[in-house]
Amino acid sequence: MNVENSAAVMEVPTRSPSHLLKIANILLAVGVVALVAPTMFQVARDSWSSEQGGHGPLVLVTGIWAVWRELKATKPDLAPGNLGVGLLLIGICLCVFVLARITGILEIEAFAMYGALVAGAYMLWGKRLIGAIWFPLIYLAFTLPPPDTLVAAVTQPIKIAISTFAVSLLHWAGYPVASSGVTIQIGQYDLLVAAACAGLNSILTLTALCLFYVYLRHRSDPVAFIVIALAAIPIAVISNFVRVLVLVLITYHLGDAAAQGFLHDFAGLLMFAVALFTIFGIDKLATPLIARFGKRATA
Secondary structure, X not given: OOOOOOOOOOOOOOOOHHHHXXXXXXXXXXXXXXXXXXXXXXXXXXXHOOOOOOOHHHHHHHHHHHHHHHHHHHOOOOOOOOHHHHHHHHHHHHHHHHHHHHHOOHHHHHHHHHHHHXXXXXXXHOHHHHHHOHHHHHHXXXXXXXXXXXXXXXXXXXXXXXXXXXXXXXHHOOOOEEEEOOEEEEOOEEEEOOHHHHOHHHHHHHHHHHHHHHHHHHOOOHXXXXXXXXXXXXXXXXXXXXXXXXXXXXXXXXXXXXXXXXXXXXXXXXXXXXXXHHHHHHHHXXXXXXHHHHHHHHO
């Protein structure tokens, strides 16, 4: 009995490349969630629920919107980045991430996680994507808690400077005031210039707020963006000084209870108002000057 060539042959099922790609994307998404979710949950629980990191959710939402806006406006050509560079960066970040996770240093863990995500985005979609969303990437870093050593290094000189200047100004105005380090004595009251009044928490919040305003106003003008953005940290420090000065005066005239109640929150709102109006004023004054010098440079 001859077997014909046209006899039925059992076909071995094969997976299409598109199907394999979908599986790879699903595995990648699962891996990203497994990396990000535990750390961000801890950041939300420990940092975002405190005064120091209370700006985190707002920065996260506005930062994601900024990423979407930039991608929609620029439509960058996506191409995989250098595989060796990407793997090296991811490897370094993941090693730091694991060590920080083991030792329980949340701040380093969070930034290592963020670095691994940025390195992964570069490896998958290339440097043009990173270049298109460079500002949102910097801005989104404000959602993460800074290392305690950085907090201490930055906060202490700021608190001492604000205390000294506030005491000098009040002494010049005739108030019975003196200071010792970050403690201000006025009348029968002793005030500690705590981190809530002149620390890194409000400075980070105000800096992020100012940078986002500059981004909205001068996204297409790099010179104006850089010049006005450089004023963000001085504006934050000045606003903190106003808050401390107001709280000291409230304590002297109305008592310690008044300064720790509703008026304490009012002083915080006043600080943000001072920052906003200051950045508006600098923008109003600097923009015409920058445009004028720009015209002279190109003439």
